[in-house]
Amino acid sequence: NIGSQGFLRTKPGVKVNILAQGSTSGQNLPQRELIALADRQCDTFILGQTLTSGTAENGNRALGDVHENTKNAMVDAVADFVGEVLTHQLAPAIVTLNWGERDDIPEIWAKREESKDEKAKAERIEILSRIGVAMSKQFVYDDLGVPIPAPDE
Secondary structure, three states: HHHOOOOOOOOOOOOOOOOOOOOOOOOOOOHHHHHHHHHHHHHHHHOOOOOOOOOOOOOOOOHHHHHHHHHHHHHHHHHHHHHHHHHHHHHHHHHHHOOOOOOOOOOOOOOOOOOOOOHOOOOOOOHHOOOOOOOHHHHHHHHHOOOOOOOOO
């Protein structure tokens, strides 16, 4: 290979034209194209997206929200699949091996807490307060996930 080895061997009579190399600015690197293609393919494969996966170079927020929701659904689906395997295959095998046939085999399931929109919760409390809905101090602190300060704080 003349490019990597620095020499060229041909049969007698073969005419060789040496052409000037094109742009070397880095814009046409094959690696860059492969990485971009792989990134799009991973989006499609992992997120299960097709039509909504491609967007302009600057992206958009709606696409990010779609991908986030889809990612959460995929994580939940994988967690359910793993839970099925652990609950119906692994746990019974371990229990049977150690204690024999039993009916009280544990179930193993993933539990994910949904992300909370803290700003929306605070705005809801503010609106309820403004329209005159009576709320206990304990409820407000619990809902916002903030500890009630001690009397000396």
